[in-house]
Amino acid sequence: MAVNVDTFAMFDKRRDDPVFMDYLLNHHSEIVNKKEGADKILYSMEISRLLARVAVQERCKAEFEKRPRDEKKYINYHKTALYIARKGIDIGVNMVYDAHDKGDDVPDVAYNHYMGWLYVQYSMMLTETHRYFAAMSAIVNAENYLVHDIYKITAGDHLIEVLEVLKKMPDLEGVSFNLSAKQLPNKVEEVLQFLFSDLYDAINEKKLRILYKVYKEVPNRYRDLFAGYIYNLLAYFLDRYKDDKKFFYNFGEVVTTLHKEYPEKPEKYLDIPDLSMKDAENKESEEEKEYALWVVSGGLALSYL
Incomplete structure (x- = not known):
């Protein structure tokens, strides 16, 4: 499952358009600032993903063609991608602080999902520049959003609110929640694990690839x-x-x-x-x-x- 199917498709269909990439490079903050709520996190992640892709493509093409890479292009796209991912993370963290200040701590399934994926993206960019332990730390944060928030939702006082959100999700059409109060928490946890399954796989894959890169660097x-x-x-x-x-x-x-x-x-x-x-x-x-x-x-x- 894509982070958000519609948003992913909207960005992905223009990923090879240099004019669009240049627009994202120069207007990333403006785009994110115009969004509301968890969409700020989502757009930070998607913009960061596409900009980072340009940087990685430049590195890979230079290696394949046995030529020096365009350092200005590589650094510009990579650093901007890193910045916008970090900006999205900071926005997300501040959203939680603001909610607590207002006495509102109802978990948002979309928020947790987007923050988890954003940390995965952030980890990939840190790995690109060989900052392996920082990348592992980012993956730990991604897993915290995945595991701890699922637990808080199912074990906390917000089961009914979350249940109403889940019932409206297109991916869950046909899933029945007509269960007893005792069975409901387990059912909600099962559904959340399904929704987060791609994120869980991505987290484990990034762990594996980071550890393998470190494994090749250290003495025997x-x-x-x-x-x-x-x-x-x-x-x-x-x-x-x-x-x-x-x-x-x-x-x-x-x-x-x-x-x-x-x-x-x-x-x-x-x-x-x-x-x-x-x-x-x-x-x-x-x-x-x-x-x-x-x-x-x-x-x-x-x-x-």
Whole structure:
């Protein structure tokens, strides 16, 4: 399911139009500011997505054509995409603060959905510039909107309000909510998980790809830490796809690399305490010490994954 089918289609049909891209590049804030409520978040995400796509295309074309990339174009589009995503996140966070100030804390299904996807987009752009732990932090935030807000909706006092929103959604046409008060929370949670299923897959895919990029960067002695997490995520997608061809098309490189280097899943792949107690006076090179600190500093973020 697209974040919002109509809005996605409206933007996507013009994604290869350079005039439209130039317009978004120069009028992004004006467009977002004219929107209301959760649509501000949605439009921030869609504009950011298209601008980031131009930057990535320029990088990929330059690599394929074996030429220097157009740095001015790449930086302009990438930085603007990053800015508008961050702007959308700030707008979303302030919306919650404003709602609390007014005593209104009714969850908005669209708000949570859009914020989750916006953090996924933000994470992708941070990954593009090799800011891997910042990207993981963004994915943690995306998952918080997905998991915690579903729990708050089903366990809180707003079930009826949310139920009325769900009944009006086209994707849920034909779904019956005529259940007992005891059964209703479970049914609503099931429906919300269906609505958020694409977001959940996107979150797990980004986790996997970020961890794999880090895995390729660190010295061998630290690879167990990342290989274990990657194995867990590969198992999730193998079960999710039920189709070996699709699985290997998306993750073939990851699977073959890990299987070659780790025929069996590492048993002790989260040895953060051991790493953090390393003797600062040992004979490791400065580079190895820096990697050790890098892994330790990422421990908290990784624990959420």
